[in-house]
Amino acid sequence: MNDAQLKALIKKGKPVNKSIGRGLYFRISEEGTPFWVLRYTFNKKRKQYTIGRYGNKADEITLADAPDKAAEVRKLIKDGKDPVLERKRPKKAKFKTVDDIAQKWLRICERDLKHPHIPARVYKKEIFPRIGQLAVSDVEPTDILAIVESINDSGRPTISNDALAYCKQIFDRAVVESAIKYNPAAAISIKHAGGKEKARTRKLSFDEVEIVFKVLSENSDQFTRENYIALLLLLCLGVRKGELISAKWQAVDLEKKTWLLMPDGTKTEAEIIIPLPDKLIALFEELKVRSLGSDYLFPNRRASQRRKYISDDTLNHALAKLFGKKVGSKNKPFPNVLGKAGIEYFVVHDLRRTCRSLLSSLGIPPHIAERCLNHKIKGVEGIYDRHDYFEERKEALEKLAVEVMCRVN
Known part of the structure; x- marks a missing residue:
């Protein structure tokens, strides 16, 4: 033919x-x-x-x-x-680089996670610079191991474990998309990264609180007034850092002395009205002036940033500097002024545990102290007890604020 x-x-x-x-x-x-x-x-x-x-x-x-x-x-x-x-059969998606598949994974994080910016930040800072431009099929276990070991060597074991978990998720997605046959991160465990994480127990006493805020005040050129106020509010209100730095003025009523924490702003996804102690109102009024008309209590200090309130790392880095910790690859560490003042190392999140401990030391009943931190009451009692204990929480937080403020002023 x-x-x-x-x-x-x-x-x-x-x-x-x-x-x-x-x-x-x-x-x-x-x-x-x-x-x-x-x-x-x-x-x-x-x-x-x-x-x-x-x-x-x-x-x-x-x-x-x-x-x-x-x-x-x-x-x-x-x-x-x-x-x-x-x-x-469905056609295979074409993914050339790790970043191609990672971007799809990040879109899924945006859809499914309450705080998708966390994996996005770790990917951008720790994973992308090393393997983002590599072909998906070229990545080997040694590449993943190098990432987590480098982070761990920098003294950030928790971030090392997070990076490993995110690598596993990214390459799991690559397997699902038929871009690769096996996950190069599968054989690596947390023992190769940051190791098993231990629950922190660090909490500050009233005497330590007094010393800490005295040092912070004396080093205002390194630790800004806004950061100082933020740490005071975290200590006296027991809220989570993310809840405070993302708070908007529309949720704060200075006349009624309340702060409405909406479900989408809480880890427990439960709305709660936080009573604001009289001793803290002046701090909120000062923040109002300093926020310069922003919708947020702690507006972003760099206009180039994508979101409108301060970074999750702002307070962490500011505090770490005063402990002489190296923050950033180019910056030289400051003197360990807090350590020289006799303060054992602590992180911002330890202030929440400190709040709970100080409430107990003031004789606040456990169930009231737990509700002050917006913790759910566990067990059968939690199922039937739906009372929010507003008046009791107001009295407890007022008592704590009085004790703290008389020591830091």
């Missing part, structure tokens, strides 16, 4: 089923459409597969190319794959 003969058959306009050889057929349908078909046997059943339309256009198959196309289909059959079923 040659092209002239095939075109002659097409011109006649009649149905044709002409064998070319080795199961390859040239067909013309009832409607006059010419195309190539391969007949084959799979699992002892006779089948046929439409290879494509005959012609010279880009999406058509010529007589010269038809045997090669048929050979490709026969190879699939030889490999145990039914071409008809293979055609029905």
Whole structure:
């Protein structure tokens, strides 16, 4: 058969089923459409597969190319794959680099996580610089190991564990998308990264609180007034750092002395009205002036940043500097002024534990102290006791604020 003969058959306009050889057929349908078909046997059943339309256009198959196309289909059959079923399978997404698949993973984080900026930050700072531009299939376990060991060597074991977990999730997604056959991070465990994390127990006494805020005040060139107020509010109200730094003025009523913490701003996803002690109102009024008309209590200090309130790392880094910790790859560490003042190292989150401990030391009943921290009451009691203890919490927080403020002023 040659092209002239095939075109002659097409011109006649009649149905044709002409064998070319080795199961390859040239067909013309009832409607006059010419195309190539391969007949084959799979699992002892006779089948046929439409290879494509005959012609010279880009999406058509010529007589010269038809045997090669048929050979490709026969190879699939030889490999145990039914071409008809293979055609029905979803097409694989094309991911060239790790960043390609990571961006899809980050979009899923945006959809499913309450705080997607956390994995996004770790990926951008710790993972992308090392493997982001590598081909997905080229990444090996040693590449992942190098990432977590480097972070761990910098004294950040928790971030090392987080980075490992995110790498596992990214490459799990790559496996699901058929971009790779196995996850290169699968064999690496937290013992290779930051190790098993121990629950922190650090809490400050009233005497330590007095010393800490005296040192912070004396080093206002390094520790800003806004940061100073933020730490005081975290200590006296027992709220989470994320809840405070993302708070908006519309939720704060200085006349009623309340702060409405909405479900989307809390870890427990439960709305709660926080009573603001009289001793703290002046701090809120000062923040109002310092926020310069912003919607947020702690507006972002750099206009180039994507979000409108301060970074999650702002308070952490500011406090770490006064402990002589190196913050950032280019910055030199400051003197350990807090350590020299006799203060054992602590982090911002330890202030929440400190609040709870100081409430107990003031004789506040456990269930009231727990509600001050917006903790859910556990067990059967939690199911039936829906009272928010506002007045009791107000009295407890007022008592704590009086004790703290008389020591830091």
